[in-house]
Amino acid sequence: MKIDPATVEHWKKQAAIYKEFVINWLEPANLERLRPLLEFQTGILAGFALIASVLLGVTNCSTEGTIQRRLQEDLQNSLAEVVPADLYDNDLLQDTLTIPSANYNIGTNETTVYIAKKFGKVTAVSFKFTAPDGYSGAINMIMGVDRDGNILGVRVLSHKETPGLGDKIEVAKSNWILSFVGRSLDNLTPTQWAVKKDGGEFDQFAGATITPRKSVQAIYRGLQLFKEHQAQLINP
Amino acid sequence: MFLPEPYRKIALDGIWNNNIVFGQNLALCPLLAVTGTATNGLGMGLATLVVIIASNGLISVTRHLIPNEIRIPIFVLLIAALVTLVDILMNAWAHELYKVLGLFIALIVTNCALLGRAEAFASKQPVRHALWDGLMMGLGFALVLVALGAAREISASGTLFANASLLLGESFSFLEVTVIPDYKGFLLMALPPGGFIMLAFLIVGKRLIDQKLAERKVPVAVLTPVNAEE
Numbered sequence: 001m002k003i004d005p006a007t008v009e010h011w012k013k014q015a016a017i018y019k020e021f022v023i024n025w026l027e028p029a030n031l032e033r034l035r036p037l038l039e040f041q042t043g044i045l046a047g048f049a050l051i052a053s054v055l056l057g058v059t060n061c062s063t064e065g066t067i068q069r070r071l072q073e074d075l076q077n078s079l080a081e082v083v084p085a086d087l088y089d090n091d092l093l094q095d096t097l098t099i100p101s102a103n104y105n106i107g108t109n110e111t112t113v114y115i116a117k118k119f120g121k122v123t124a125v126s127f128k129f130t131a132p133d134g135y136s137g138a139i140n141m142i143m144g145v146d147r148d149g150n151i152l153g154v155r156v157l158s159h160k161e162t163p164g165l166g167d168k169i170e171v172a173k174s175n176w177i178l179s180f181v182g183r184s185l186d187n188l189t190p191t192q193w194a195v196k197k198d199g200g201e202f203d204q205f206a207g208a209t210i211t212p213r214k215s216v217q218a219i220y221r222g223l224q225l226f227k228e229h230q231a232q233l234i235n236p
Numbered sequence: 237m238f239l240p241e242p243y244r245k246i247a248l249d250g251i252w253n254n255n256i257v258f259g260q261n262l263a264l265c266p267l268l269a270v271t272g273t274a275t276n277g278l279g280m281g282l283a284t285l286v287v288i289i290a291s292n293g294l295i296s297v298t299r300h301l302i303p304n305e306i307r308i309p310i311f312v313l314l315i316a317a318l319v320t321l322v323d324i325l326m327n328a329w330a331h332e333l334y335k336v337l338g339l340f341i342a343l344i345v346t347n348c349a350l351l352g353r354a355e356a357f358a359s360k361q362p363v364r365h366a367l368w369d370g371l372m373m374g375l376g377f378a379l380v381l382v383a384l385g386a387a388r389e390i391s392a393s394g395t396l397f398a399n400a401s402l403l404l405g406e407s408f409s410f411l412e413v414t415v416i417p418d419y420k421g422f423l424l425m426a427l428p429p430g431g432f433i434m435l436a437f438l439i440v441g442k443r444l445i446d447q448k449l450a451e452r453k454v455p456v457a458v459l460t461p462v463n464a465e466e
Binding site: 026028031032035036040041044045048049052055056059060063066067070073074162163164165172207 | 272273300301302303304305306309310313314316317320321324325327328329331335392393399402421423426427
């Protein structure tokens with residue numbers, strides 16, 4: 001399509017007129033005259049709100065996919081921490097099963113279980129769970145369990161426990177959480193699934209008993225959830 | 237201090253005389269919340285520094301457009317939008333950093349120091365002064381955060397800049413020092429009351445230094461006329 005040079009010239013003139021108008025309008029003296037006017041104030045507030053929301057909306061939409069991918073990577077890294085890499089050759093994020101977990105007080109009514117398979121045979125499962133009753137809020141954890149119900153690993157994903165006291169549940173701060181490796185419902189009795197103060201097997205921290213107590217109880221409930229669905233999970 | 241005025245005054249105000257914490261007693265909520273360790277203080281300081289420069293600049297650019305009667309809602313809108321933008325963009329493009337600083341970014345919305353600077357300075361000054369003020373106020377705030385974090389961390393656990401490599405990368409692991417070996421720990425300092433107590437000590441320290449400086453100036457002023465009489 002060929003554009004008529006006269007039309008281009010006309011547009012250029014129009015653009016110059018608008019540009020000049022905007023520049024004049026933005027002069028501090030002109031704005032000073034406008035500022036006390038109610039119409040101007042309403043318009044400016046609406047204008048700022050509009051620009052801010054459009055900017056936020058565009059940013060949110062354009063980064064949504066990237067953020068989703070980052071969160072997937074985070075999940076993959078957490079899964080790799082609790083399920084040894086040599087136990088599976090499938091994509092854990094794709095091989096999932098959702099089981100009801102409302103009766104176990106682990107934060108959600110449904111739990112997504114990531115299933116690790118090697119040569120098509122289930123070797124381990126992993127799932128997130130929550131101790132909703134930590135000392136200062138929910139403690140979010142992830143656990144890997146082999147097909148016989150022995151713990152392969154537990155990690156704390158996020159928590160709000162007291163820094164310097166309750167945060168020893170993080171693997172970065174102390175190796176307490178590693179003491180669960182190899183434990184199962186079979187090799188410890190229900191009374192042993194508690195901190196030492198309550199007559200159980202697991203250490204509490206000096207100055208912080210509630211955090212480890214509630215963590216142990218949540219891990220115990222997580223294992224019970226696995227046990228209830230064990231047959232279904234290991235023979236999909 | 238070889239800066240031309242008013243940059244010199246802005247710098248002195250931001251870092252010492254009119255420091256956000258010591259001078260204006262603002263931003264105490266994020267201050268006390270995150271200064272359990274020096275590393276956390278540094279993280280919050282850096283995040284605030286970036287946002288306060290951006291918010292000062294933005295408000296100074298648009299200052300002629302903003303009517304006096306509705307300035308507060310517009311400032312709040314701008315700051316909230318800015319913080320949210322930084323939050324989203326960091327989550328997407330600097331995810332590792334976001335996992336460490338993310339908590340602090342959201343806290344910046346509650347930082348009244350930003351609104352304070354917008355109201356008291358940026359809305360009345362040219363852009364370059366406002367940007368410089370943001371930088372200096374941010375630096376002053378970051379210094380207090382690190383000082384308070386360091387004081388609390390040393391007295392609570394005997395270490396300094398623990399986990400700094402998580403925040404700044406492996407090359408900064410030299411910052412991690414055990415100041416007092418075999419320290420039994422003084423838990424109170426890691427808890428919120430310790431924050432208040434240590435902050436009080438820091439403020440007293442600042443006042444004492446100011447007093448000493450003022451005393452040193454007085455004799456000079458008195459002596460000059462005496463010398464003149466001789």
